[in-house]
Amino acid sequence: MNTSLPPAPLTKSELDIVLEERLSDARTLPADAYLSQEILDWERKNLLEAAWVCVGRSSDVAKAGDQKAVRVGTQGVLLTRDESGDLHAFYNACRHRGHELLAVGQCANKKLVQCPYHAWVFGLNGELRSATQFMDTENFNKEEWPLIEVRSVEWFGWIFINASGDAPEFSEWVGNLTEVVAPWDPTDMVIGESHSYTLKTNWKTVIENYLECYHCPSIHPELCRVAPPESAMGLHQTGMWLGGGLEFRDDADTNSLDGRSGGDRIAGISDEQARWTLYFMLAPNLLLTLQPDYVMTHRLVPLSPGETWVECTWYFPREVAERPGFDPSFAADFWDITNKQDFAACESVYQGMLTDGYRPGPFDEREDGVRAFQAQLATAYLTGRWEKPLQISLGASHVV
Amino acid sequence: MSSDPELTLEITGAALVADGVRSLRLARGDRAALPGWEPGAHLEFDLPNGQIRHYSLCNETTDANSYEVAVLLAPESRGGSEYIHNDLQVGDLVTVRGPRNNFPFAIGSRERALFIAGGIGITPILPMIRRAHAEGIEWSLVYGGRSRESMAYLEQLQHFGSRVQIVPQDELGHIDLQTLLGVPQPDTKVFCCGPSGLLDAVQQLCRTWPDGTLHLERFAAGSLDASVQADAGTFTVVAERSGVTCEVGVGESITDALGRAGIIVPTSCREGICGTCETKVIAGIPDHRDFLLGDADRESGATMLICVSRAKTPELILDV
Numbered sequence: 079m080n081t082s083l084p085p086a087p088l089t090k091s092e093l094d095i096v097l098e099e100r101l102s103d104a105r106t107l108p109a110d111a112y113l114s115q116e117i118l119d120w121e122r123k124n125l126l127e128a129a130w131v132c133v134g135r136s137s138d139v140a141k142a143g144d145q146k147a148v149r150v151g152t153q154g155v156l157l158t159r160d161e162s163g164d165l166h167a168f169y170n171a172c173r174h175r176g177h178e179l180l181a182v183g184q185c186a187n188k189k190l191v192q193c194p195y196h197a198w199v200f201g202l203n204g205e206l207r208s209a210t211q212f213m214d215t216e217n218f219n220k221e222e223w224p225l226i227e228v229r230s231v232e233w234f235g236w237i238f239i240n241a242s243g244d245a246p247e248f249s250e251w252v253g254n255l256t257e258v259v260a261p262w263d264p265t266d267m268v269i270g271e272s273h274s275y276t277l278k279t280n281w282k283t284v285i286e287n288y289l290e291c292y293h294c295p296s297i298h299p300e301l302c303r304v305a306p307p308e309s310a311m312g313l314h315q316t317g318m319w320l321g322g323g324l325e326f327r328d329d330a331d332t333n334s335l336d337g338r339s340g341g342d343r344i345a346g347i348s349d350e351q352a353r354w355t356l357y358f359m360l361a362p363n364l365l366l367t368l369q370p371d372y373v374m375t376h377r378l379v380p381l382s383p384g385e386t387w388v389e390c391t392w393y394f395p396r397e398v399a400e401r402p403g404f405d406p407s408f409a410a411d412f413w414d415i416t417n418k419q420d421f422a423a424c425e426s427v428y429q430g431m432l433t434d435g436y437r438p439g440p441f442d443e444r445e446d447g448v449r450a451f452q453a454q455l456a457t458a459y460l461t462g463r464w465e466k467p468l469q470i471s472l473g474a475s476h477v478v
Numbered sequence: 479m480s481s482d483p484e485l486t487l488e489i490t491g492a493a494l495v496a497d498g499v500r501s502l503r504l505a506r507g508d509r510a511a512l513p514g515w516e517p518g519a520h521l522e523f524d525l526p527n528g529q530i531r532h533y534s535l536c537n538e539t540t541d542a543n544s545y546e547v548a549v550l551l552a553p554e555s556r557g558g559s560e561y562i563h564n565d566l567q568v569g570d571l572v573t574v575r576g577p578r579n580n581f582p583f584a585i586g587s588r589e590r591a592l593f594i595a596g597g598i599g600i601t602p603i604l605p606m607i608r609r610a611h612a613e614g615i616e617w618s619l620v621y622g623g624r625s626r627e628s629m630a631y632l633e634q635l636q637h638f639g640s641r642v643q644i645v646p647q648d649e650l651g652h653i654d655l656q657t658l659l660g661v662p663q664p665d666t667k668v669f670c671c672g673p674s675g676l677l678d679a680v681q682q683l684c685r686t687w688p689d690g691t692l693h694l695e696r697f698a699a700g701s702l703d704a705s706v707q708a709d710a711g712t713f714t715v716v717a718e719r720s721g722v723t724c725e726v727g728v729g730e731s732i733t734d735a736l737g738r739a740g741i742i743v744p745t746s747c748r749e750g751i752c753g754t755c756e757t758k759v760i761a762g763i764p765d766h767r768d769f770l771l772g773d774a775d776r777e778s779g780a781t782m783l784i785c786v787s788r789a790k791t792p793e794l795i796l797d798v
């Protein structure tokens with residue numbers, strides 16, 4: 079938001095039309111935004127690294143000495159947990175000659191961070207502890223060679239990284255989503271189940287699909303059985319997120335194949351909140367779904383223009399998850415079916431975009447969430463800056 | 479451990495704070511600020527007889543210009559604590575390294591701290607208590623010792639009222655560890671320092687507690703010092719792949735013993751910090767002396783750093 083980056087390699091006219099004032103005049107993004115490697119390279123630098131990207135759960139590095147290497151955009155980042163329980167994030171490059179401290183995706187638990195190349199060792203807080211057998215070149219001073227810290231925060235038990243160092247403060251980035259999520263308090267929730275999927279589609283189609291329920295009657299019979307798609311509402315946002323909700327049918331308690339819960343209602347939520355599923359897209363890569371008895375996330379990592387890794391995770395209050403005989407499949411089975419329906423649609427859209435006949439299309443009123451996201455992207459492509467998304471107003475405007 | 483800065487400090491105060499316990503204050507000659515430290519830290523002292531001793535810091539961490547340690551005159555002492563008790567005087571200079579911390583006060587803001595101290599083991603616990611108190615962390619202390627007269631810092635601790643339980647052995651017997659630790663408590667971390675009998679018993683009882691609950695300091699306060707530990711005992715190492723067996727002598731490292739037998743394991747730091755010599759253990763229980771391995775690796779005993787670590791069993795079979 080504060081630094082201006084070069085615009086993306088797309089033409090102004092094809093982006094301006096996404097931003098048309100009236101929804102009926104607006105058109106979707108051009109195919110190149112999804113197909114081109116050049117655009118993805120640009121997005122990695124200017125959308126992902128410049129944002130607060132969710133890289134996983136605090137419990138991935140739970141104990142003192144836990145270490146994990148992750149990727150944010152083009153950047154390798156090493157996460158560590160120190161002895162006082164504080165999280166640190168560093169560029170995953172040794173200060174000696176740049177070897178990765180841990181290969182991306184790998185975890186370790188050690189009291190120190192150890193470079194495998196020439197065995198330099200760093201504290202969990204990044205300070206150089208020992209330049210092993212380094213033949214002192216006169217004025218070598220250990221204090222001058224700490225690992226270089228990257229901005230990181232923990233929010234309700236999720237870890238976010240800002241690799242560029244110049245995104246707005248995280249509190250500003252999430253805005254009022256913190257208050258909206260607070261009654262669920264996912265901080266201490268535990269993972270009941272987690273699935274990952276590699277989709278043959280562009281990462282943005284997965285978000286766009288999540289932001290509308292116009293497709294629900296056609297492809298989600300199970301979902302429509304518990305929540306009529308016409309009950310959608312928009313939420314007033316002050317951060318980099320978009321969200322809305324679906325109200326349950328009177329005879330359904332939650333999102334499961336029979337509408338029944340296999341867990342407990344979350345302690346902090348109101349009767350009214352227990353009637354809705356709330357869907358949030360927190361830019362750029364986290365989809366967060368709040369339900370009466372559990373929380374679900376989809377975390378996205380673009381692999382190539384036509385390939386996206388999605389991790390879908392279900393979280394439950396600790397006392398529920400640790401109850402003997404607890405079975406998270408009431409939630410996971412329902413969403414696994416629904417995920418596959420959505421992902422098949424996203425992959426098919428990508429196939430359509432690959433044809434020469436793909437042209438930007440119009441938005442239905444129920445797709446103003448998609449349009450708000452695309453407008454956010456179009457603005458970023460034009461200016462190189464993340465802006466807050468447009469307000470959306472699906473159905474009755476309703477603030478949780 | 480040449481990596482820590484070496485400091486020459488002046489003794490600026492000394493006092494007998496309990497039977498057989500002498501406290502020393504140290505400062506720079508010019509009284510300038512000293513390197514900062516966190517609760518649980520200790521200093522390494524070079525004594526004139528060539529011995530090395532470790533003593534925990536027990537003053538306020540905010541006290542920027544001086545360090546305080548308390549030293550027990552150990553009856554079985556090989557001269558270290560005797561020198562500190564009888565020979566060192568205010569105005570004398572000593573060489574120390576550190577502060578270092580192998581016993582950090584690692585606790586979450588919503589967790590409770592249970593401190594267990596035996597005798598001179600109270601020294602690293604004191605700064606932890608002050609920290610817990612300042613940060614509003616729930617805590618309690620059980621402090622055992624031979625007799626009230628032998629237990630240092632009782633007066634300061636009594637200010638904390640019922641959070642502190644004093645157990646002088648001549649009045650109340652041993653600390654009732656079974657009641658204290660028999661049932662795992664949720665969200666509680668245990669910090670323990672004292673004689674090895676106490677530490678072993680606490681470690682045993684904490685087996686059923688969640689991973690990462692127990693934090694203890696073995697050679698704190700000079701009651702047991704690293705140099706004694708590091709030299710203790712001989713054992714046999716079988717180099718499985720090479721088909722060679724050798725004896726590891728007192729004061730000798732496994733890498734040196736293997737080297738004598740013609741098996742070269744690459745090393746870099748030779749002080750258990752860099753991980754170069756990490757070796758798979760096929761059988762036997764390692765006695766880890768390194769600064770690198772995490773708790774899970776340490777417990778599993780699947781690998782060890784053979785430049786410093788030793789054996790708890792008479793024989794170790796290694797994958798070399």
Ligand code: FES
Pocket residue numbers: 172173174175176177193194195196197198
């Ligand atoms: S690159 Fe890390 S020690 Fe040389």
Ligand code: FES
Pocket residue numbers: 744745746747748749750751752753754755756768783784785786
């Ligand atoms: S050689 Fe560095 S840990 Fe053994």
Ligand SMILES: [Fe+2]
Pocket residue numbers: 287288293294298420
């Ligand atoms: Fe869907």
